[in-house]
Amino acid sequence: MTKLNKLEQGQWWNKMWSVTTGCTPVSVGCQHCYANAFLKRFPAIHGPGDGPVHMHPERLDVPLKRKKPTVYFVSGMSDLLHEDVETVFLAHVADVMRRADWHTFIFLSKRPERWQEQQAEGTWRLADAFNLPNVWLGVTAENQAMADERIPLLLDTPAAHRFVSYEPALSPVDLTNIRTGPDQPMHGHPKVIWHPCGNALQKPKPTTPGYVSIVPPRWSGLDAVICGGESGPGARPMHPDWARNVRDQCAEAGVPFFFKQWGAWRPRGPADGDTRAPSNFVCSACGGRGEITNALINLHREHCDRGNVVAMIRVGKKAAGRVLDGQTHDNLPWLEAD
Numbered sequence: 001m002t003k004l005n006k007l008e009q010g011q012w013w014n015k016m017w018s019v020t021t022g023c024t025p026v027s028v029g030c031q032h033c034y035a036n037a038f039l040k041r042f043p044a045i046h047g048p049g050d051g052p053v054h055m056h057p058e059r060l061d062v063p064l065k066r067k068k069p070t071v072y073f074v075s076g077m078s079d080l081l082h083e084d085v086e087t088v089f090l091a092h093v094a095d096v097m098r099r100a101d102w103h104t105f106i107f108l109s110k111r112p113e114r115w116q117e118q119q120a121e122g123t124w125r126l127a128d129a130f131n132l133p134n135v136w137l138g139v140t141a142e143n144q145a146m147a148d149e150r151i152p153l154l155l156d157t158p159a160a161h162r163f164v165s166y167e168p169a170l171s172p173v174d175l176t177n178i179r180t181g182p183d184q185p186m187h188g189h190p191k192v193i194w195h196p197c198g199n200a201l202q203k204p205k206p207t208t209p210g211y212v213s214i215v216p217p218r219w220s221g222l223d224a225v226i227c228g229g230e231s232g233p234g235a236r237p238m239h240p241d242w243a244r245n246v247r248d249q250c251a252e253a254g255v256p257f258f259f260k261q262w263g264a265w266r267p268r269g270p271a272d273g274d275t276r277a278p279s280n281f282v283c284s285a286c287g288g289r290g291e292i293t294n295a296l297i298n299l300h301r302e303h304c305d306r307g308n309v310v311a312m313i314r315v316g317k318k319a320a321g322r323v324l325d326g327q328t329h330d331n332l333p334w335l336e337a338d
Contacts, residue, residue, distance in 0.1 A: 012226065013073035014070045015072055015073070017072040017074050017075070017105070018059060018076065019075055020054065020056065020075045020080055020085055020089075021053070021054050021077045022054050022078055023035065023053060026110050026111065027142065028170060029140060029146065029167075029168055032235060034232055035078065053082050053085060055085060055086065057089070060092055060093070060096055061096070063096055063103050063105075064100050066103070067102075069103060070103050071106060071334055072103055073106050073108070074097075074105050074106060079109050080109065081114040081115060082111065083111075090126045091125040091126065094126040097132060102134075103134060104136070105134060106138065106334065107138065108138040109138070109139060112154055112157065115127060115153075116156070131158055132160060133160050135160060136161040136162075136334060137161065138154070138162065138165055138226075139151060139153070139154045142171075143170050143287070144174065147164070147166075151175070152178060155178070162222055163223055165225075165226045166228070167226060167227060167229075167230075168236065168238070169227060169243065172239075172242050172285065172287065173245075175225070175246065176249055222255055223255070223333060224255065224258065224333055225246060225250050225255055225257050226258045226260055227257070227260065228260030228261045228262075228263065229243075229262045229264070229265060231263040235263055235265065235314075236282075237312040238263055239282045239287075239310055241284040241308060243259060243324055244325065247259070247324065247329065256333055257329050258330060258332045260322060262321060264314055264315075264316055265313065265315070265320065266313060266319075267311070268311045280311075280312045281310065285308070
C-alpha cells in the first residue's frame with residue numbers, strides 16, 4: 001500500500017476524487033455535513049445544473065493521468081451510492097479503479113443497502129471492484145443504531161478490505177456485538193427513555209439468543225476503524241470515553257485504530273492552561289449534551305445516573321488536535337509501506 005509521506009493533521013488520504021458531488025441527509029450524522037457547507041461556499045466545484053447530486057464524467061480519468069501512487073478518497077464531497085447516481089456511471093468508476101491499480105481507493109458510504117441491492121441483481125460492476133486489492137470499502141457509523149444497521153451489510157458484502165468510520169462520534173458504540181450473518185438479529189433496545197437533552201437514556205446490552213460476539217481474536221471481516229469528533233459550525237462534542245472504548249475494543253481484537261481528531265471540542269482538564277470556562281457538557285452513557293447550567297445538569301443526572309459527565313470546551317479543530325490520552329493513533333493498513 002501507499003505510504004503517506006506528508007500526513008496532514010488527521011488526514012488518511014492524499015487526494016479526493018470527486019467524481020460525484022452533493023448529497024441528501026440520511027441520518028443524524030448528516031446534520032452538520034462539512035461537504036454540504038463547502039459546496040455552498042464554493043458552488044463552482046459542485047457544477048452547474050439542478051439537483052443536490054451531480055455526476056462528473058469529466059473527472060473520471062483523473063487517477064489514470066496521475067502516475068505517482070496516491071491514496072484517493074472517492075467522492076468525499078458526496079456519497080457515491082446515492083440513489084441519484086446512475087448505475088452506468090458507477091460502472092465507469094469501477095473500471096477506472098481496476099485500471100489504475102497503482103493507486104489506493106478509499107470508498108465510504110452511508111448507503112450500504114444499495115450495493116446489496118445491486119449485487120443481488122447481478123448487474124453492478126462496482127461490486128467486482130470491491131474485491132480488488134487496491135480498494136477499501138467502508139461505512140459510517142456515528143452511533144449504535146447506525147452501527148447495527150450498516151456494519152452487518154458491510155460484513156455481508158464480498159470485499160478485499162473493509163473498514164468503519166466512527167465519525168462524527170455522537171454517542172457510545174459497541175462494535176463487539178454486531179451480527180455477522182443475515183439470519184442473526186441485530187442489537188435490540190426495547191426500553192428507550194428520552195430526556196430534554198434529546199438522546200436515549202437506556203440502551204441495555206442485547207440478551208436475545210443469536211447475538212454473536214465478533215471479538216476476540218479479530219472482528220469478522222473488519223480491517224480498520226477510524227474515529228473522530230465533529231467540527232465546523234454547530235459541532236457536537238464527543239465524550240472522551242467513546243473514543244477510548246472503541247480504541248480498546250480495537251486493541252483487544254487486533255483491529256487497526258486511527259484517531260482522526262477531537263473535532264471542534266475537547267475535554268477541559270486542570271492541566272490545560274486554558275483560562276476559558278467550559279461551556280458544554282456531554283454524558284458518556286446516553287450521549288446527552290447541552291449548555292453547562294446547574295438546572296440542566298441536575299435534570300440530566302436525575303434521569304441518567306450511569307454516565308460520566310465531562311465538561312467540554314470549544315477551541316476549534318486545529319487547537320483541539322488529535323492526541324488521545326497522550327498518544328496519537330495513526331494505525332491504518334493503507335498508510336503503511338509495502
